[in-house]
Amino acid sequence: MKVLRITRPGGPEVLEFDERPAPTPGPWDLLVRVHATAINRADLLQIHGAYAAPPGVPADVPGLEYAGEVLATGPLVRRFKVGDRVMGLVGGGAFSEQLITHEREALPVPENLDTSQAAALPEAYLTAFDALVLQGGLRMGESVLIHAVASGVGSAAVQLCRAVGAQTIGTGRNAEKLSRASAWGVGRTVLCDTSPPRFADAVREATGGRGADLALDLVGGNYLPETLRAMALQGRVLLVGLVAGREASAELDVILVRRLHLTGTVLRSRPPEEKMALTLAAERSLLPLFRSGALTPVVDAVYPMREAREALTRMARNETVGKLVLRWE
């Protein structure tokens, strides 16, 4: 089978195709033929040598999500059979024609999605669902601040909020991308073209002075102090990315007096029991909303796998709205 592998640390140009033996499924595993995968910032970090793969996945093949069909199953598999369309998260190695996954970490592809759409789903929607719903306790009527709203996770978060009756306020650094994001129903967008960014006043204005109940922070860095100032009493901040930097100053009196909750979260390094629990919660609560049409993966473009380098370069230039999908031909 073909894989796209990292030949040395660097930019997208260091990726090259290679041949590998197909993996062998364990007793509870599926062997999946990958139709499509989608790219993430973590892939860029891994290609640069700045984000090592966890144990148990190929160290030199990026790719965190896939959609495809079941080619073979281990003897104890009960959830899927050969030929079923599946999608899911993996710890790495999705830039590959075949991969193995535990059956409890795989999701059925909703009938109304093709595998390009399905490949754009897992990372964005499971991240947003886990952060906003499972950890953040998102409820109807709440106001949710979403940074990097034009990103894959941002678009998923906006749709999820709309689907549960919550209001959204989205930030971004690019006016054109923000206006495209408005098309999928962001209640209000705030252009952040200064450093440090200023959005707390706009959030207060949009929430009748109250502030945001929940924030999905994909950027960290110097966004954090302003995010804290934008929150309502007992607001919950979910920190899921650090695009703007690892260091932040924090006004602890704001955290204390407003009784804020700040939670850091990451999916990739979680132990298998947590990945399984998230997968099954998503199957129960998230997939019905794709079947009903309330949620739709936002796909910026679909590239053939041989153009993966170009796609990664576009992501690195922050030009995309939603997800970039890579498809084996």
Next chain:
Amino acid sequence: MKVLRITRPGGPEVLEFDERPAPTPGPWDLLVRVHATAINRADLLQIHGAYAAPPGVPADVPGLEYAGEVLATGPLVRRFKVGDRVMGLVGGGAFSEQLITHEREALPVPENLDTSQAAALPEAYLTAFDALVLQGGLRMGESVLIHAVASGVGSAAVQLCRAVGAQTIGTGRNAEKLSRASAWGVGRTVLCDTSPPRFADAVREATGGRGADLALDLVGGNYLPETLRAMALQGRVLLVGLVAGREASAELDVILVRRLHLTGTVLRSRPPEEKMALTLAAERSLLPLFRSGALTPVVDAVYPMREAREALTRMARNETVGKLVLRWE
């Protein structure tokens, strides 16, 4: 009735006795004769003019907790009768011979405590109980990092942890106070006599490399980055005080990769429904442990009310271990 009131912003010397009309209980209120109160850092801040009282309590009379007996009840009161011994938190005004409180914000004094011990209980134990148990989800077998372990809240937190089968690691800036704190069962103490403080290595060593599951942070400031580094995966940090300062730097990658939870909390400004809920939860879960002797308020000294200024001065000098109680004669 007598009150001890703030005549102007300043140190403890600005407090003077005054006469006030006794307050009138509303339908659900108790009129309480205060036998004793205890002092808190918030009283010092309020006397300095840096911590305004919330609406509905005397603005110029400090005091956040009391123990005494019921003098009169409003017509709808059901939980207590005249002569019952009660204790509790108030938003202010406890440096007074009488006060009123909603019956659902008052607790019965356990039979085995005198009212000086009872006056030392509410702020320390309700803060620790609310932060560690109700918000922090403290469980048996966990390791808990407690800053300012010799303080009133610190001593309550240690006892609470012991009572539920959790291990404790306590920090403090004074070796003699730390050794007195060891007497009530702190598993390990760490002297923090440098700035910034260093304790994360000691916490890792005491927890077999794992880090603390829970931290009760009464100090904030430059303790916070080191606290984050001392935490286990998915550790919970409860920020309840800012003695070391309001500004902190934070390594967001530590929060994200370790999936930490940071929660700010304060009792005084909470709305009545939350104060009632906390009171009733404490009556159900916390008071039985005082009756059994598993918990005992740590009283540093009991002063007559006319020596309140001296007691406050001692607290300002950080000389105390546990609580300072003030008693009407």
